Amino acid sequence: MTSRCFLTSLLVVLGLVFGIVRCAGADETRPPVAIQFSLDRPIDASAAPFVLAATRGLFTSEGLAVNTNIANGSPDGIARVAAGSSDIALVDINELIRFRDKPGTPPIKAVFVLFNKAPYAIIARKSRGVRLLSDLEGKTLGVTEGDLSIRLWPALARQNGIKAASVKQSRISAAVREPMLSAGQVDAVTGFSYLSGVNLRDRGIPADDLAVLRYADYGCEAYGFALIVNPAFAAARPGSVKGFLRAVMAGTQLAIQEPERAADEVVSRMDDGSRDLELERLRAVIRDNILTSEVKRNGLGGIDPARFDRSVDQIAEDFKFQKRPATADIFDDSFLPARGGRAID
Known part of the structure; x- marks a missing residue:
């Protein structure tokens, strides 16, 4: 090989190496994805999974910068996601079911059920x-x-x-x-x-x-609070939605394992919170709404289609549907990990 050919080959190799290093460095310094997240009410112990996801760095480790705002109830939370002013919101899934029955509404879906039983x-x-x-x-x-x-x-x-x-x-x-x-x-x-x-x-x-x-x-079959996502955001940032759910699941696991510490962190985010009251509230939420027999069996976040159908039957006794929804009309499980990744530790 002539010295000229050797030099050319060396420059190619160095260029490839430099390119790889530069790309790796770019990945390391990539800014986090900003997410606007709405809770349906001011923070109390029921928001412990989200508080812990924030304070323990779980959102950050997923490459997310989550800004939490407070909606005025579930209808407002749904409206914010529909308008795109919030990317994700925690709302009552039964209110979402009624909202989606209105003509011309955007195809907002729940992607994670936090309260397996309605409160x-x-x-x-x-x-x-x-x-x-x-x-x-x-x-x-x-x-x-x-x-x-x-x-x-x-x-x-x-x-x-x-x-x-x-x-x-x-x-x-x-x-x-x-x-x-x-x-x-x-x-x-x-x-x-x-x-x-x-x-x-x-x-x-x-x-x-x-x-x-x-x-x-x-005998009420209704599911409770669920995370909904703006359709455009979900299409553009599916990996960020999945990361958000992983962080919330990890926060939920921490709240179940360490309720006393979770209550302390919640109260630190409240203006005038009582540690004893919020600890009692958190234990009630975990016992009655989150850690149910269905969740112990199937893991966090999902929906049983047969039970969902029965819950829609119950809603229909006080709500006249224009088109009765199927599970897939309201719930999208594609952002959830496999069942093994949602199991309670």
Whole structure:
């Protein structure tokens, strides 16, 4: 080989090596993908998986820069994702089902179910004569504006042989829901088991005087809070969506394994949080909504199509569908790891 040919070959080799190093360096310095994420309400212990994903660097390790904002309930969270002002949001999946039935709505889908069982509940005072769901006949039920649990009340009443018309509904504001029950102005209230059920004990009502009647214990098939994603963002950044879900699953595992530390980190993000109250709330959420027998069997995040169909039947008792949805219309499992990667440790 002539010296000229040798020099040319050497320059080619050096160029290839330099190119490889430069590409590797570019990967290492690639900026994180920005994600706008909406919670449906201010942070409390139910948001522990997301708080831990942020504070423990789980989002960062997935190459994500997550900015969390607070929506005014699930309808607002869905609207933000539909408009593209949020990329991902945590919302009630049953509200998403109703939203998707409207003509012309964008094809938003859930990609991860955090609450395997919906937190819908009726919270009552035993001293007011309500210990079981059937005791509600002839009683007054306080219902707040925009309450999601009351929408499945007709199906729950029918399924349990209760005359729904015999239960008087009193419209009240969310601000006075717990005070009115505490004062005995209503016999029971609708709400979420981990919110009103825990908040009332914090108001000094003895735990043995509270009856938390969880819909799931009386045959309600509904799933609860789920992560939804903007369709354009999902198409453009499928790897980022998958990374976000991996981080949330890891945060969920940490909350289950270390509830005390998780409560501490949640309270550090709240303006006026009580560590004991949020720890009680987190334990209730894990026990009643996240770590169910279905999740222990199938892993985090998924949906059972047969159960989903039954939940749609129950929704239909208070909602007239223009087109009854199938599971694939509402839920996309393509961003989830295989079942083994979603198992509870």
